[in-house]
Amino acid sequence: MNFAIESISNDILEKKLQSKIDTKTKPVGALGVLEKIALQIGLIQNKENPELKQPTVLVFAGDHGIAKKGEVNPYPQEVTAQMVYNFINGGAAINVFCKQNNIALKIIDAGVNHDFKEIENIIHAKISYGTKNYQDTPAMTQKQCATSIKKGAHLVTETYNNGCNIIGFGEMGIGNTSSASLLMAYFTKNTVAECVGSGTGLQTEAITVKKSILSKVFDTYTPASPLEALATFGGFEIAMITGAILKSAELKMTILIDGFIVTAALLVAHAIDNKVLDYCIFAHASEEQGHQKMLDFLGQKPLINLGMRLGEGTGVAVAYPIIESAINFMNNMASFESAGISGSE
Structure with missing residues (x-):
C-alpha cells in the first residue's frame, strides 16, 4: 500500500526543455498549452526528447x-x-x-x-x-x-x-x-x-x-x-x-x-x-x-x-x-538555428 512517488521537479532539465521549446520556429509561447504539455512530459520522462509509447x-x-x-x-x-x-x-x-x-x-x-x-x-x-x-x-x-x-x-x-x-x-x-x-x-x-x-x-x-x-x-x-x-x-x-x-x-x-x-x-x-x-x-x-x-x-x-x-x-x-501534437512539435519542429532563420533578439 506504500507508493514511492517522486516529484518531477528538476531545474536543470526544465531549463533545457524550455530552451528547446522557446527556440523552435515560432514566437515564444505561441503554441500555448502544447508547450506546457511538452515540458511536463519531458520532466516526467526525465529527458529532452520525450516519446509516447503504447498509449x-x-x-x-x-x-x-x-x-x-x-x-x-x-x-x-x-x-x-x-x-x-x-x-x-x-x-x-x-x-x-x-x-x-x-x-x-x-x-x-x-x-x-x-x-x-x-x-x-x-x-x-x-x-x-x-x-x-x-x-x-x-x-x-x-x-x-x-x-x-x-x-x-x-x-x-x-x-x-x-x-x-x-x-x-x-x-x-x-x-x-x-x-x-x-x-x-x-x-x-x-x-x-x-x-x-x-x-x-x-x-x-x-x-x-x-x-x-x-x-x-x-x-x-x-x-x-x-x-x-x-x-x-x-x-x-x-x-x-x-x-x-x-x-x-x-x-x-x-x-x-x-x-x-x-x-x-x-x-x-x-x-x-x-x-x-x-x-x-x-x-x-x-x-x-x-x-x-x-x-x-x-x-x-x-x-x-x-x-x-x-x-x-x-x-x-x-x-x-x-498530447501527440505536443510531443511531435517538441521532437520534429525545426529550431531557428536548424532552419537558418533569424530568431528574435
Whole structure:
C-alpha cells in the first residue's frame, strides 16, 4: 500500500526543455498549452526528447449496492454488465475513439454483479458481485478496499512492463456518480448537494431526491482517513483506479485523467500523496456539474470542454491527439538555428 512517488521537479532539465521549446520556429509561447504539455512530459520522462509509447486506456467496471433500489439512477443495475459486453464486442464510444487514435484498450471486471465466466477480451479481477449499499453499511470492507487498490496497481505494472508509458483510465458502473459525489464531498468539503448532478440523466425532481438520499448517507459516517472514506463510499472500480493512479505515478508514467468518476479516484490518490498531480494531464471537463469544482479544488485546467459526460475514458481518448501534437512539435519542429532563420533578439 506504500507508493514511492517522486516529484518531477528538476531545474536543470526544465531549463533545457524550455530552451528547446522557446527556440523552435515560432514566437515564444505561441503554441500555448502544447508547450506546457511538452515540458511536463519531458520532466516526467526525465529527458529532452520525450516519446509516447503504447498509449493505453484501462476501463474498470463495477456495480454499486445502492443502484439496486433505483432511487439515485435512471438505469437499472443490469446495464453495467450489458455495457461491459458492448465494450468487449467493440460497440461503445470508447472502442471507437481508441481505435481511431491507436490507443490500446483493456476492460476490467472490478466487481460487476454478473458472472462473465471465462469470456475472453476481459480481465477478470472481480472483488465481489458489486459493493454493499452504503445506506445500510460501508460499501466495502477495508480488506476489499486494499485488495482493489493492489489489483489496480498490478494491472498498471503489467501494462508498463509491456512498454506503455502513457495511460488513461475509464469506468463503467451504474450508480458510480453517487459514490463519486460522496467522495468529492469528503475531500473537497463541498456540501453533498453541491457535488450531486444528473449522472446518467436524472431530471430535476429526481436530482433533488438523489441529493437528499446521499446527504443522509454522508451524515451517517465519519471516515477518519482517505482509505476509510474510499471503503465507505467508493466502488470497486473507483478503488482500482485509485491504485492504478498511484502506481502509474510511481512508475513515472504520464497519466491522462478523464471525467467525474476518475477524478474522484484521483482525489483519494491525491490525499494519499499529492505528488501524483505532477504526472497528471486533465483531458476534459465533464458536464457532470461537480467536475468543475473538483478541477478547481485541484487547481487544474482541462484540455478540452466538449460538453461530454459519458465516462468510459472517452475524454481521454478524444483528447489524446492533443498530447501527440505536443510531443511531435517538441521532437520534429525545426529550431531557428536548424532552419537558418533569424530568431528574435
